[in-house]
Amino acid sequence: MQKDKIRLAIIGCGGMARAHLNAYIYLKNLGINIFDFVAMCDVDLNRAQEFAVTAAESQGGVQPSAYVDVNEMLDKESLNAADICGPHFLHHSLAILCFEAGLDVIVEKPLAVTIRAGHKMIQSAETHGRILATAEQVRRWVGPRTVEWLINKEKMIGQPRMFFRQGIGGPTDPENLLRDEPMVWRRDKLTSGGNGIIDGGVHYVDLLIYFFGEPDEIYARVENLNQFQFRAEDGRYVSQTVEDTALATITFKNGVIGQWVSTSAAPGHGMGYNCYHGSLGSIYSGGGYPEQPELQFWDGVRREKDDLQKAYMGSLSQEEKNSLFPHDITEGVALEVYDFLDAAQARRRPELDGVDGLKAQAVCNAIYESGWCGESVKFDDVYNERISGYQDEINDKWGI
Numbered sequence: 329m330q331k332d333k334i335r336l337a338i339i340g341c342g343g344m345a346r347a348h349l350n351a352y353i354y355l356k357n358l359g360i361n362i363f364d365f366v367a368m369c370d371v372d373l374n375r376a377q378e379f380a381v382t383a384a385e386s387q388g389g390v391q392p393s394a395y396v397d398v399n400e401m402l403d404k405e406s407l408n409a410a411d412i413c414g415p416h417f418l419h420h421s422l423a424i425l426c427f428e429a430g431l432d433v434i435v436e437k438p439l440a441v442t443i444r445a446g447h448k449m450i451q452s453a454e455t456h457g458r459i460l461a462t463a464e465q466v467r468r469w470v471g472p473r474t475v476e477w478l479i480n481k482e483k484m485i486g487q488p489r490m491f492f493r494q495g496i497g498g499p500t501d502p503e504n505l506l507r508d509e510p511m512v513w514r515r516d517k518l519t520s521g522g523n524g525i526i527d528g529g530v531h532y533v534d535l536l537i538y539f540f541g542e543p544d545e546i547y548a549r550v551e552n553l554n555q556f557q558f559r560a561e562d563g564r565y566v567s568q569t570v571e572d573t574a575l576a577t578i579t580f581k582n583g584v585i586g587q588w589v590s591t592s593a594a595p596g597h598g599m600g601y602n603c604y605h606g607s608l609g610s611i612y613s614g615g616g617y618p619e620q621p622e623l624q625f626w627d628g629v630r631r632e633k634d635d636l637q638k639a640y641m642g643s644l645s646q647e648e649k650n651s652l653f654p655h656d657i658t659e660g661v662a663l664e665v666y667d668f669l670d671a672a673q674a675r676r677r678p679e680l681d682g683v684d685g686l687k688a689q690a691v692c693n694a695i696y697e698s699g700w701c702g703e704s705v706k707f708d709d710v711y712n713e714r715i716s717g718y719q720d721e722i723n724d725k726w727g728i
Contacts (some may be wrong), residue, residue, distance in 0.1 A: 330658075331673050334363035336408050339398060339422055340414030341370035341379045344436055348411055348463070349379055351661040353386040355669075358655055363669050366517040367405045369395040381588035398422060402429040409672050411463075411665070412436065416526075417726055421525025423460065427452045432459035434668040434678075438457075438530045439685035441521040442719040443693055443710065445728045446686040453682060461668045461678040462685025465660030466531040467538050471509045471619040471633070473652065474640040475604065475611055480538050481643075484623060485606030488540060491586030493532060495616055498595030502554065506565050511558035515568035518725045523570035524548075524590055526692040530603070532617065534589070534680070534688040539604065540580045543691050543707040548576035553593035576695045687711065693719065 334353070338345055341524060352365070365383035370376040384391035395401040410426045412419060412435045420440050423433045433453070439462050440446035453460035466472060478484040495666035513519040514527065537543065549572045557565040573591040603612045609625040611618065613633075623631040644652065654670070657663050664680075672676040690711040698705045700718035709715045716723070 331362070333361075333365045334409045334669050334672055335405075336363050336669075337367040337369060337392075337401060337410045338365075338379060338404065338405050339369045339401075339410055339412045339426075340418075340436075341368055341372070341375040342413065343484065345379070345411075345413035347661050348380060348413060348436075348665060351659070351665045352411075352619050353383070354659070355578065355666055358384045358657075360655060361594040362673055363409070364390070365392040366407055367393045367401050368394060369398055369401050371396055371597060388611050396474045398425055398520040402426070405476075407431055409433070409669070411668075414512045415519055415522050417513070417722075420449050420728065421726075423449045426450045427456040427458045427460075430456065430458070432461075432668075432672040434463050434665065435682075435685070435686065436463045437656040438521065438526050438689045438692065439682060440689065441519075441726070442728060443686065443690055443713055443716065444719070444723050445726075446682065447688060447713070448728065450686065459668075459672055459675075459678060460682035461664075461671065462680045462688075463530065463661075463664050463668075464680045464685065464688075465664050466617050467535055467680075468652075468660045468663040469619060469643070470637050470658055471613065471621055472535055472538070472617065474637050475535075475613075475621050475641065476538055477603065478611060478621070478623065478636065479606070483609070485604065485610060486608030488582070488584050488604065490584060491536065491602070491604045492538075493586070493588045493590075493616075494602050495590045496594045497592055497598035497600075499554065499556075499592060502593075502595050505555060505557055507556050507558050509558050511560045511566050511568070515570055517569040518722055520570060521722060522692065523568075523572065523717075524592070524698055525571065525574050525576075525695050526689065528616070529590060530586075530688050530692050533691040534684075535617065536578070536580075536586075536691070537684075537688060540582060540584045542581045543578060543687075543694075544581045545579045545704050545706055546576060546691060546698050546710075547700040547704035548574055548695040549697045550574045550696060551593075553591075557691050559705045571696075571699075574695055576698070578691065625681075645701040695720060 333433045368376040368379040380392045572593045620633045694710040696718040
């Protein structure tokens with residue numbers, strides 16, 4: 329018996345939404361015909377219409393409708409799934425509207441602008457019996473999958489002990505505080521929830537949880553060292569209200585401890601790498617994520633990335649390959665949206681649901697909370713909203 333197709337809307341047609349749109353089209357081009365684009369929605373009608381035209385080319389010229397108002401779209405269209413790529417401060421309200429209308433939802437990271445907003449999303453999904461998936465692409469890449477296999481399945485580095493991640497760089501002309509760039513929502517704490525730590529950084533935290541399990545305690549210093557000002561819509565220069573620097577120590581319940589340094593306020597020599605050490609050796613990769621993992625044992629013996637990734641892929645059963653890399657897909661965004669569509673059609677739990685997304689976010693929020701109060705904080709206290717000082721003004725602003 330053929331299952332009904334997913335009738336999909338994309339809400340928010342900005343930068344990352346383009347990657348989602350392309351990923352869905354990639355699935356269609358592979359012959360994965362389990363969904364139709366039905367609607368596109370954005371505050372800028374031109375962007376929604378552009379997405380609709382592009383989508384139509386992948387489904388025989390049938391063009392989705394374009395909207396600027398989510399309520400109107402939900403009222404007029406017969407939908408059962410939505411992909412939300414709007415600004416962070418709108419994630420919870422958009423998702424809840426969709427759940428109330430009977431839609432399953434995938435939400436771009438971070439799950440929500442605050443922990444409280446995320447809990448409201450999870451509760452609404454449960455109340456209405458809908459699926460809430462967190463869009464998380466990085467752990468789905470072959471490199472990070474290989475690292476998890478090396479650490480937890482093959483025990484190649486022995487007992488995990490510690491990790492280090494450095495992302496260090498600086499601006500051009502750091503003495504020019506007035507930047508000729510717009511004051512976009514990502515530079516405002518009330519609309520973004522934070523800067524690099526909660527935005528791209530939540531990918532890295534998801535990997536840490538994937539590798540090491542439940543977090544325990546976080547201590548951090550968080551600063552806005554550059555004190556840059558950006559152009560507001562009225563032409564005035566206004567200061568960004570999010571961090572440009574964070575230095576964090578994170579401890580996991582299994583005893584693993586590590587340091588994460590992220591700054592764009594360090595002119596001069598920059599660097600970017602991540603490394604995971606155990607009792608027998610280490611796994612190293614340049615860049616922000618372990619895309620190119622290299623293994624080195626205590627005696628200096630090395631195994632390079634191509635060998636490691638080939639060994640990992642060769643270790644998978646056909647069932648595991650079908651689950652982790654369905655249709656031989658290895659691109660992260662395509663995998664995350666396929667997982668969502670398949671979960672919605674099969675009525676199963678996605679690999680990363682709302683709780684998974686909120687746990688990764690809670691480590692990022694714990695970094696902010698520790699920086700705000702000047703003390704170490706417990707992960708459980710942040711996740712369960714017993715500590716929320718940094719987030720209080722955001723919750724107050726949006727009535728969360």
